[in-house]
Amino acid sequence: MGLFSAMNASVSGMNAQANLLATVSENISNSNTTGYKQASTLFRDIVDQVGATGDYSAGGVTTLVRYNVAEQGGLSSTTSATDLAIQGNGFFLVDDSNGATYLTRAGSFVENSSGNLVNAAGYTLMGYSLAPGAGGVTLSSAGLTPVNINSTALIAAPSTAGTFTANLNSNAATLTGAPSFTNYTSKSSVIAYDSLGNPVTLDTVFSKTGANTWQIDVYDDAAPGTPLTTQTLTFDPSSGDLAPPSPTSLSIAVPGGVTASLNIASTTQLASSFAVSQATMDGNAPSQVKSVSISADGTLSYVFANGSQVAAYKIPLGNVISPDSLSNISGDVFQVNSDSGDLVIGVAGTGGLGLVQSSELENSTVDLATQLTDMIVAQRGYEANTKVFQTGSDLLAQLNNMLK
Amino acid sequence: MSLSSASNIAKSGLNTVSAETSFLSRNVTGASDTATYSRKIANVISSLDGSRVASVTRASNLAVFGNLLGATSASATQNAISAGLDTLNQTVGDVSSSSSSTTSNSTSPAALLSNFTNALQSYEASPSSVTLANSAVFAAATLAQGLNSAAATVNQVREQADSGIAASVQTINSLLAQFQTVNAQIVGGTATSADVTDLQDSRDNILSQLAQQIGITTTIGANGDMSIYTDSGVTLFQGGAARSVTFSSTHTYTAATSGNAVYADGIPITGSSAAMPIANGTIAGLATLRDSLSVTYQAQLDGIAGALINAFSETDQAAPGPDLPGLFTTQGATSLPTSTTGLAGQITVNPSVDPSQGGNALLLRDGGISDTANSDYTYNTTGDASYTARLSQLLAKLSATQTYSASGGITTSANLSDYAAASVSWLEAQRSNVSSQSNYQSTLLSTAGTALSNATGVNINDEMSKMLDLENSYSATAKLLTTIDGMFSMLMTDLGNLA
Numbered sequence: 001m002g003l004f005s006a007m008n009a010s011v012s013g014m015n016a017q018a019n020l021l022a023t024v025s026e027n028i029s030n031s032n033t034t035g036y037k038q039a040s041t042l043f044r045d046i047v048d049q050v051g052a053t054g055d056y057s058a059g060g061v062t063t064l065v066r067y068n069v070a071e072q073g074g075l076s077s078t079t080s081a082t083d084l085a086i087q088g089n090g091f092f093l094v095d096d097s098n099g100a101t102y103l104t105r106a107g108s109f110v111e112n113s114s115g116n117l118v119n120a121a122g123y124t125l126m127g128y129s130l131a132p133g134a135g136g137v138t139l140s141s142a143g144l145t146p147v148n149i150n151s152t153a154l155i156a157a158p159s160t161a162g163t164f165t166a167n168l169n170s171n172a173a174t175l176t177g178a179p180s181f182t183n184y185t186s187k188s189s190v191i192a193y194d195s196l197g198n199p200v201t202l203d204t205v206f207s208k209t210g211a212n213t214w215q216i217d218v219y220d221d222a223a224p225g226t227p228l229t230t231q232t233l234t235f236d237p238s239s240g241d242l243a244p245p246s247p248t249s250l251s252i253a254v255p256g257g258v259t260a261s262l263n264i265a266s267t268t269q270l271a272s273s274f275a276v277s278q279a280t281m282d283g284n285a286p287s288q289v290k291s292v293s294i295s296a297d298g299t300l301s302y303v304f305a306n307g308s309q310v311a312a313y314k315i316p317l318g319n320v321i322s323p324d325s326l327s328n329i330s331g332d333v334f335q336v337n338s339d340s341g342d343l344v345i346g347v348a349g350t351g352g353l354g355l356v357q358s359s360e361l362e363n364s365t366v367d368l369a370t371q372l373t374d375m376i377v378a379q380r381g382y383e384a385n386t387k388v389f390q391t392g393s394d395l396l397a398q399l400n401n402m403l404k
Numbered sequence: 405m406s407l408s409s410a411s412n413i414a415k416s417g418l419n420t421v422s423a424e425t426s427f428l429s430r431n432v433t434g435a436s437d438t439a440t441y442s443r444k445i446a447n448v449i450s451s452l453d454g455s456r457v458a459s460v461t462r463a464s465n466l467a468v469f470g471n472l473l474g475a476t477s478a479s480a481t482q483n484a485i486s487a488g489l490d491t492l493n494q495t496v497g498d499v500s501s502s503s504s505s506t507t508s509n510s511t512s513p514a515a516l517l518s519n520f521t522n523a524l525q526s527y528e529a530s531p532s533s534v535t536l537a538n539s540a541v542f543a544a545a546t547l548a549q550g551l552n553s554a555a556a557t558v559n560q561v562r563e564q565a566d567s568g569i570a571a572s573v574q575t576i577n578s579l580l581a582q583f584q585t586v587n588a589q590i591v592g593g594t595a596t597s598a599d600v601t602d603l604q605d606s607r608d609n610i611l612s613q614l615a616q617q618i619g620i621t622t623t624i625g626a627n628g629d630m631s632i633y634t635d636s637g638v639t640l641f642q643g644g645a646a647r648s649v650t651f652s653s654t655h656t657y658t659a660a661t662s663g664n665a666v667y668a669d670g671i672p673i674t675g676s677s678a679a680m681p682i683a684n685g686t687i688a689g690l691a692t693l694r695d696s697l698s699v700t701y702q703a704q705l706d707g708i709a710g711a712l713i714n715a716f717s718e719t720d721q722a723a724p725g726p727d728l729p730g731l732f733t734t735q736g737a738t739s740l741p742t743s744t745t746g747l748a749g750q751i752t753v754n755p756s757v758d759p760s761q762g763g764n765a766l767l768l769r770d771g772g773i774s775d776t777a778n779s780d781y782t783y784n785t786t787g788d789a790s791y792t793a794r795l796s797q798l799l800a801k802l803s804a805t806q807t808y809s810a811s812g813g814i815t816t817s818a819n820l821s822d823y824a825a826a827s828v829s830w831l832e833a834q835r836s837n838v839s840s841q842s843n844y845q846s847t848l849l850s851t852a853g854t855a856l857s858n859a860t861g862v863n864i865n866d867e868m869s870k871m872l873d874l875e876n877s878y879s880a881t882a883k884l885l886t887t888i889d890g891m892f893s894m895l896m897t898d899l900g901n902l903a
Contacts, residue, residue: 031408074409074453076416081596087452166637186680187671188633191643199645203670221670274637274680277623281643291596307591307627363453367406372895 003392005048005057010388012060016043017382019063024375027366034120035106035332036364037069069323069334073105073362081293082109082117082149085362088354090317093144093345094123094333101126101141102333103318103326103343105362115150121331127300127313137314139345147300147313149292155302155310156197158257159283164190164204165266166276170240172208179207179215181224186274189221193283194256202228202252202281212237212269218262220255228252235269242267257283284308294358298348316345317353409453411888416454417881423457424448425874428867435862440609442860444601462601465859469608470621472856475849476612477619477635477684482842484568484689485697489835491561492701495554496828513554513708514824516547521821524799527768532789537765544731545753545760551709555659555749558702562657565694569674570653572617572687573666579614580632580646586610587630588644594628604628614640618649619684636680638668659702659746663694697834700813702748704827707808709751710744711820715801718774718781728774728781731757731798744809769795 020041030036046059075085084092084107091103102123109117109125117125126144128137135143172185186206191199201221209215212235217227229250236243248265260281287304294300298315320326321341326334336343348356427446434441443463448455496512523543527536586607593600607630614620619635632641639647647669654663665675666687672678674691682688709732716731717740729737734750741747755761757773767773771783771794784791806823808816814826 074412075451076412076453077419077451077456184679186637187669188637189639189642189647189669191645199643201645201647275621276631276633276637276639276642278625279623279631279639279642280625280629290592293596303592303595305588305592307588307595307629309595363409363412367408368892369407369895372892 002056002058003395005059007389007392009058009060010385010392012046012062013385014382014389016041016061016063017378017385019065020378020381021375023065024371024378027371028368028375031364031366031368031371033106033332033364034108034361035073035104036366037067037071037073037105037328037332038364038366039065039067041065066324067326067328068365069326069328071365073365075357075360076363077360079359080110081291081358082111083107083359083361084109084294084315085357085360086317086348086354087357089323090319090346090348090353091323091334093126093141093316093318094119095126095144095146096123096333101144101343102329102335103320104331104333106332108361111149115148116146117149121333123331123333125315127298127315129313130299130311137316137347139316139347141343141345144316147315149289149300149302149312154286154288155284155304156195156286157193157283157308157310158195158197159192159200159254159260159281160258161261161263162190162192162281163263163266163278164188164276165264165278166206166268167272167274168206168208168214168235168267168269169274170212170235170269170271172274174210175207179205179209179217181205181217181219181227183207184217185214188276188279190262190279190281192252192254192257192260192281193285194254195258196256197284197286198256199285200254200257202254206274212243214269216250216264218250218252223255228255233264233267240268240270282308294356296349296355296357298356314347315356317348317356318343318345319353320344407888407891411885413454414881414884414888416451416456418878418885420448420455420457421874421878421881425871425878427460428871428874431862431867432864435864435867439612440605441862442601442605442608443862459597460599460601462604463860464604465856466624468852468856468859469611472849472852473611473615473620473622474635474684475845475852476615477688479842479845479849480616480686481619481684481689481692482838482845484565484686485693486835486838486842488561488565488690488693489697489831489838491564492557492698492831493835495557496831511550512824512828513547513550513705514821514828516543516550517708517821517824519543520547521799521802524795524802528792528795528799531769531792531795534766537768538759540768541731541753541757541759541763541765545758547712548732548751548753551705551748551751554705555702555746558698558705559657559659559749562661562663562694562698563655565690565698566653566655566657566663568690569663569666569687569694570651572685572690573649573651576614576617576640576649576687577646579610579617580641580649583607583610583614583632583641584644584646587641590628590630591644600628615685617686619682619688634668634673634680634682635684636673636682638671638673638680638682640668659706659749663691666691700811701827701831703744703809703811704814704823704830705748706744706746707812708820708824708827709747710741711806711808711823712751713741713747714806715804715820716798718771718783720780721771721783721785722780725780730754730771730773731768733774768798 023039023041027038042064044062046062048057048059086105091105092107094102094104106119108120112118125147127147128143129145175185177183184205185208189201189203192202194200203219203221205217207215214233216231216233218229219227229252231247233246234243250262251259252262253259289302290305291303292300293303299311300313300315301309301311303309320336320343325339327337329335346353424446427444430444445461446457447459449458520543523540527540530536586603590600590603621633623631633639649668651666652664665672671680673682712732713729717727718730719727727740729740731754732751733754754773756763756776757765757767759765769791772781774781783794803819805817805819810816814830
């Protein structure tokens with residue numbers, strides 16, 4: 001019957017408006033929640049009679065609440081390097097205390113007592129360890145381990161490569177006697193590191209043996225008995241540059257370390273005094289982790305007290321075909337379900353995934369002004385529905401009075 | 405874009421302006437500290453949600469700073485030499501104050517020589533006068549003492565230079581240790597994008613102090629790591645580690661002593677044997693003073709002393725015996741010295757002729773000073789009171805041309821008084837040369853300092869005008885926030901009133 005159906009429809013309308021008000025309320029309360037995606041209430045009509053021509057029975061309305069998960073929130077900068085935000089698509093992979101994996105964009109990670117990075121909702125950030133012997137970046141959920149920045153470890157790295165660039169004085173007198181550790185034209189030194197991280201001073205000794213011809217000997221300063229390497233350098237008299245067949249790099253077996261390659265390709269012989277313009281060697285002494293830095297591709301590097309950096313973890317991003325269909329769980333995390341599609345893991349910046357921004361947090365996507373206007377709309381809608389209900393009720397009352 | 409994001413953007417604007425203001429106030433307070441403070445620059449970038457201070461850099465100019473380091477070293481070199489030459493100059497007195505004659509000053513060897521010659525001439529005029537003989541011997545003793553004290557001063561200057569080098573080496577090692585700490589902090593800070601500008605200032609400050617001691621050049625790597633080399637290319641600091649600078653000091657100097665070389669990274673950087681000698685810095689100046697200038701002056705004094713001993717030697721009058729030292733001798737000498745090295749410090753008047761030591765001054769006229777018991781060396785065999793032959797001979801020898809060692813750096817053939825005068829002029833020439841060099845270098849240093857200050861220092865006027873800009877920007881952003889707030893209250897109240 002039309003009257004009852006009208007009243008039922010208005011009740012469904014009131015329910016729907018109450019749902020809209022509920023999502024507005026949830027949105028406003030989460031307007032400052034990091035990584036929160038605003039909820040929207042979608043209305044859908046219910047038709048009671050199809051193709052009716054005479055009596056009409058009203059259907060009603062039902063609602064569907066959807067989270068706009070794919071919407072990018074604004075980024076605001078912070079001072080902590082482990083505060084992470086994603087610029088673009090994708091989610092961080094996080095585990096709860098039971099080991100179940102979820103997706104989130106709430107990246108306010110801090111180190112907990114065991115060194116793991118945990119966000120405000122207590123979820124642990126997962127990544128791939130780049131340590132030797134670990135599985136590496138497998139891009140599968142099997143190889144994920146908690147990202148640990150416990151900074152008590154000491155790490156040393158032996159030298160493997162370096163660069164030495166100098167100008168040799170073309171006007172230097174030809175050396176009298178055989179070149180040796182104590183008989184030379186010019187001498188410099190470079191610090192290298194052995195496998196245990198001990199500094200080894202390598203003395204680079206240059207001796208002019210003839211016009212445009214020099215001999216370079218590299219000695220271990222601690223034991224300058226025999227040179228670690230000896231090479232003859234010839235220079236092009238028309239340019240002062242190193243000329244073939246001179247070697248462009250020296251292979252030096254660092255005592256106690258590995259064989260390092262020292263690039264000397266830019267060495268020149270010009271009419272200027274001996275001067276070293278570049279002398280670098282990689283490797284580092286045992287050093288403590290001072291801080292971490294996270295690059296846009298999600299590589300987390302340990303920064304040591306001596307300034308050297310070692311990549312320790314790769315923080316991958318996960319994505320699904322339909323992010324808006326992900327199940328929403330408390331703590332701004334999302335769960336993969338059959339509607340959303342399967343989880344795909346990738347490296348930030350590749351395959352349509354966004355970039356990881358360190359020292360940034362993603363703001364809530366809620367806009368207060370929109371929510372306030374929606375609230376008014378819900379209020380008015382609810383009011384209209386009550387009017388319909390009241391009118392229906394009045395009509396029924398009149399019907400009842402007729403029988404008195 | 406929404407009202408909430410507008411509010412976020414305004415907030416980031418306020419944060420940025422606040423951060424810039426804090427750098428501005430650092431600049432303003434650092435403005436008076438011209439020696440080390442460089443202007444800090446906040447680099448603002450715009451991002452999706454407003455703007456933020458992405459990094460902090462400082463105004464720097466490597467070339468100008470390099471010039472300043474060079475000028476500092478060169479000036480320090482000249483100052484070190486100048487101070488030593490001033491001390492040496494005490495041996496000749498302040499000649500410039502009495503331009504009339506060097507002889508008016510009784511402390512210079514040349515003046516003492518002239519006094520002695522006069523006394524000897526007076527005695528020659530009346531050879532029987534014991535008083536004149538005594539005063540001639542007294543003048544001789546004064547001359548010998550003058551040479552002794554001049555030689556002692558030279559040794560003292562060398563000792564001071566040596567201990568100065570030792571102190572300088574110690575300073576260099578301690579500065580390099582400080583540098584190592586600051587450099588490590590800069591490298592670590594650069595890796596984490598921290599604000600390292602103040603550390604860079606203090607690193608520059610250490611470099612300036614280091615340049616005082618030793619001439620340096622620097623190179624800088626990608627991660628902020630700096631390497632230091634001496635001006636001759638010897639490594640002082642590389643790969644985050646300081647090389648040791650070593651020196652073993654010599655505490656007592658005589659004319660025969662030669663000081664040790666300074667080693668950096670195992671390579672000698674001072675001295676004649678150094679393959680890679682440094683050109684500038686206090687160490688270079690002190691080494692020049694200790695190993696070159698003082699040694700040359702010492703050789704000149706020794707030359708004077710040697711010539712005096714030779715001129716007053718006595719020959720065997722009876723048999724072809726050896727010549728023996730006469731009026732001037734060295735302690736316990738039984739023959740003429742074969743080498744002049746160190747004679748200036750040892751020369752003394754023979755006790756047998758010195759009345760103050762119980763000797764007989766008349767032996768000057770008679771001869772036999774060398775050995776009073778041996779009459780072979782007596783010229784005045786008859787004891788004639790008016791005998792002048794020996795005195796005339798001595799005066800003739802005194803004004804005769806003699807040869808001197810080339811290590812004196814001045815003429816090798818001249819008479820004694822000319823040689824003594826040449827020695828004084830040599831010292832004065834060195835002093836005036838160093839003094840003009842020193843003036844030139846300090847002018848250069850002050851110019852380089854001004855250039856650096858212009859390039860990297862704080863200009864209060866610029867900062868003040870920047871402050872006004874920031875203030876305007878802040879009030880505009882604040883106004884924006886007020887407007888957004890007004891729009892929200894409109895939503896809250898006006899829409900609420902509709903109900």
